[in-house]
Amino acid sequence: MNNIVLDVKDLAASYQKNTVLDNVHFKVEQGTLTGIVGPNGAGKSTLIKSLLQLHPSLKGDVKFFGEGFQKAKKRIGYVPQRGSVDWDFPTDALDVVTMGLYGKIGWLKRPSRHHKKSAYEALAKMGMADYANRQISQLSGGQQQRVFLARALVQDADLYFMDEPLAGVDAATEKAIMATLKELKSKGKTVLVVHHDLQTVSKYYDHVLFLNKTVMEHGKTEDIFTPENISKTYGGNMIFIEEENMHVVDSSQ
Numbered sequence: 001m002n003n004i005v006l007d008v009k010d011l012a013a014s015y016q017k018n019t020v021l022d023n024v025h026f027k028v029e030q031g032t033l034t035g036i037v038g039p040n041g042a043g044k045s046t047l048i049k050s051l052l053q054l055h056p057s058l059k060g061d062v063k064f065f066g067e068g069f070q071k072a073k074k075r076i077g078y079v080p081q082r083g084s085v086d087w088d089f090p091t092d093a094l095d096v097v098t099m100g101l102y103g104k105i106g107w108l109k110r111p112s113r114h115h116k117k118s119a120y121e122a123l124a125k126m127g128m129a130d131y132a133n134r135q136i137s138q139l140s141g142g143q144q145q146r147v148f149l150a151r152a153l154v155q156d157a158d159l160y161f162m163d164e165p166l167a168g169v170d171a172a173t174e175k176a177i178m179a180t181l182k183e184l185k186s187k188g189k190t191v192l193v194v195h196h197d198l199q200t201v202s203k204y205y206d207h208v209l210f211l212n213k214t215v216m217e218h219g220k221t222e223d224i225f226t227p228e229n230i231s232k233t234y235g236g237n238m239i240f241i242e243e244e245n246m247h248v249v250d251s252s253q
């Protein structure tokens with residue numbers, strides 16, 4: 001394997017006594033764009049939170065760039081699920097993006113004009129320049145999502161985790177977000193994305209991680225995005241989506 005940027009061994013996590021992740025092993029190569037797929041409640045968000053120590057893991061050994069989380073965290077970017085963010089926090093879009101720069105600015109220092117400029121440029125890149133001074137709570141869901149992508153961009157991380165960045169966004173925003181992810185990949189960054197729409201997996205991701213409490217399958221999309229693996233991960237009631245999905249796979253060849 002090429003340069004491994006994420007190495008997960010035997011990870012497990014629970015909520016109270018309910019184990020929701022168990023025996024999770026996988027490795028991710030640098031410069032890949034991975035879709036994490038699985039049914040509701042499969043543990044996708046918990047996986048990301050456990051990796052980033054936002055949720056305690058029961059056991060496991062996780063290495064980022066060959067190091068532990070504390071040493072690597074400045075190189076890691078995270079776009080949380082929209083529903084998990086407190087949008088009433090009184091701050092405007094530009095401030096949210098500027099927060100992505102605090103690793104570089106230092107927490108107790110004020111951002112310089114140069115920092116504000118890069119934050120503004122990232123907002124502009126996501127088509128949000130006109131909303132820079134708008135309160136975050138007064139933006140639509142898709143606009144909030146664009147702001148969070150802009151924050152991830154200025155952070156200039158090497159490894160990104162994004163929890164459903166395409167949830168509830170319109171076609172134009174989806175296109176803008178996917179173009180951004182491809183650009184990150186072309187710069188050698190590594191991106192893992194929780195993704196729900198099976199129809200677009202082959203088009204968007206070079207790798208897929210099928211998750212349902214454990215890793216059901218992980219590898220190159222062209223090799224493993226098959227009806228068998230979809231069925232194995234989602235259970236037997238996904239026949240319709242499987243057929244639709246195969247249509248998408250076929251038409252992209």
Ligand SMILES: Nc1ncnc2c1ncn2[C@@H]1O[C@H](COP(=O)(O)OP(=O)(O)OP(=O)(O)O)[C@@H](O)[C@H]1O
Pocket residue numbers: 015020038039040041042043044045046047
């Ligand atoms: N805060 C919590 N307290 C208790 N149980 C939780 C909590 N958060 C998640 N769970 C449970 O853990 C399991 C995994 O949830 P998780 O949110 O990781 O799944 P997911 O794959 O991201 O789901 P979805 O596709 O619906 O977003 C589910 O059974 C869920 O009910």
